[in-house]
Amino acid sequence: MKQNKIYLLIIIxxxxxxxxxxxxEICIDEVTPHLTIRFYxxxxxxxxxxxxxxxxxxxxxxxxxxxxxxxxxxxSLPLNVYDTQTTYxxxxxxxxxxxxxxxxxxxxxENVFVGRSCGYKSIFKNVDYTLEDVNNDDLWIKSKxxxxxxxxxxxxxxxxxxx
Amino acid sequence: xxxxHILKYFIxxxxxxxxxxxxxxxxxxxxxxxxxxxxxxxxxxxxLYNPIYTLIDDxxxxxxxxxxxxxxxxxxxxxxxxxxxNTTDEDFINFTTNGQYIKAGLDYNAYENWLDMExxxxxxxxxxxxxxxxxxxxxxxxxxxxxxxxxxxxNGQKFDNLNAHWAEFVLGxxxxxxxxxxxxxxxxxxxxxxxxxxxxxxxxxxxxxxRVFLNNSGFGINYTLSYLIPLYKKAK
Numbered sequence: 001m002k003q004n005k006i007y008l009l010i011i012i013x014x015x016x017x018x019x020x021x022x023x024x025e026i027c028i029d030e031v032t033p034h035l036t037i038r039f040y041x042x043x044x045x046x047x048x049x050x051x052x053x054x055x056x057x058x059x060x061x062x063x064x065x066x067x068x069x070x071x072x073x074x075x076s077l078p079l080n081v082y083d084t085q086t087t088y089x090x091x092x093x094x095x096x097x098x099x100x101x102x103x104x105x106x107x108x109x110e111n112v113f114v115g116r117s118c119g120y121k122s123i124f125k126n127v128d129y130t131l132e133d134v135n136n137d138d139l140w141i142k143s144k145x146x147x148x149x150x151x152x153x154x155x156x157x158x159x160x161x162x163x
Numbered sequence: 164x165x166x167x168h169i170l171k172y173f174i175x176x177x178x179x180x181x182x183x184x185x186x187x188x189x190x191x192x193x194x195x196x197x198x199x200x201x202x203x204x205x206x207x208x209x210x211l212y213n214p215i216y217t218l219i220d221d222x223x224x225x226x227x228x229x230x231x232x233x234x235x236x237x238x239x240x241x242x243x244x245x246x247x248x249n250t251t252d253e254d255f256i257n258f259t260t261n262g263q264y265i266k267a268g269l270d271y272n273a274y275e276n277w278l279d280m281e282x283x284x285x286x287x288x289x290x291x292x293x294x295x296x297x298x299x300x301x302x303x304x305x306x307x308x309x310x311x312x313x314x315x316x317x318n319g320q321k322f323d324n325l326n327a328h329w330a331e332f333v334l335g336x337x338x339x340x341x342x343x344x345x346x347x348x349x350x351x352x353x354x355x356x357x358x359x360x361x362x363x364x365x366x367x368x369x370x371x372x373x374r375v376f377l378n379n380s381g382f383g384i385n386y387t388l389s390y391l392i393p394l395y396k397k398a399k
Binding site for chain 2: 025058114
């Protein structure tokens with residue numbers, strides 16, 4: 001009887017051990033948000049309109065690199081967390097001719113702690129957008145509308161572009 | 164790292180089983196003809212886990228003094244006092260925790276000794292308190308790979324005057340290997356009660372508590388070598 005009691009205790013002891021080998025925490029929380037742009041029809045501002053042959057490039061250390069080629073009516077782009085601005089060149093194909101427009105995004109970066117497995121994320125405050133023409137061929141982007149002042153999550157779009 | 168942990172638990176379990184065999188020899192043949200007296204006194208010792216850990220992993224340095232005082236046949240007042248410096252390396256953060264801790268509580272010896280043996284299989288509880296600092300050595304902003312920006316930021320930010328209160332449940336064994344010299348092993352499950360958190364960071368490791376899991380729980384193991392300073396003997 002007494003022997004059983006002791007064995008029971010030992011089993012509990014070992015059991016507690018095995019249970020305490022908890023699984024590694026995996027990063028499932030939201031980290032640094034992307035800039036989400038949604039494209040709308042300039043003639044009908046309520047209707048989403050995809051951009052024909054959209055290509056987005058950005059500059060890293062002086063070299064242009066393609067971020068995304070997207071036929072959809074919305075796009076999410078990474079912002080450079082080690083700088084206070086990111087420049088994109090958005091290219092639209094109009095009658096087989098590429099029209100490039102430059103979008104300059106300026107912001108303040110704030111690093112926020114998320115958790116053990118995710119580390120820190122950046123959020124972007126006081127975001128501002130500037131459009132510039134490239135190659136003097138007029139802007140294909142007719143107008144823009146800023147939805148949020150800060151980019152803190154990816155729940156909603158941050159910028160509307162009309163074309 | 165993961166295999167080391169698995170190995171650690173394996174070795175622990177084997178160690179534990181060795182103990183259980185040596186204990187079980189004494190069971191089942193009790194005679195009440197002679198009254199054996201129990202030794203009462205102050206038992207002091209050190210924890211062997213941290214010094215051994217330091218040998219294989221330089222990221223952890225610490226010292227813990229343990230002590231208990233027998234108040235009755237079954238009950239012991241127990242306390243631990245320690246210092247720990249530990250560096251935690253995660254995917255996106257690397258930080259060093261530095262501080263001291265104290266634990267105090269009660270142990271109950273559930274083991275019925277044979278003859279005049281003084282072994283223990285015990286359960287206990289502790290209240291723990293620690294004050295410490297956290298130094299964020301480096302961190303990486305978890306962001307899009309596009310900007311090749313998974314570079315580490317040297318931070319070195321120090322968060323001082325942090326503290327934590329917690330409760331512990333202890334299961335352990337102590338065996339008298341030589342006269343008055345004890346070798347012990349214990350496992351503790353911990354639950355955080357309250358903790359003063361740093362700003363824009365979190366107490367992911369607390370001295371004496373060890374790694375703080377998501378549900379504010381933790382666990383620890385101790386190997387102790389202790390010496391009983393016998394003060395008097397009593398039949399009960």
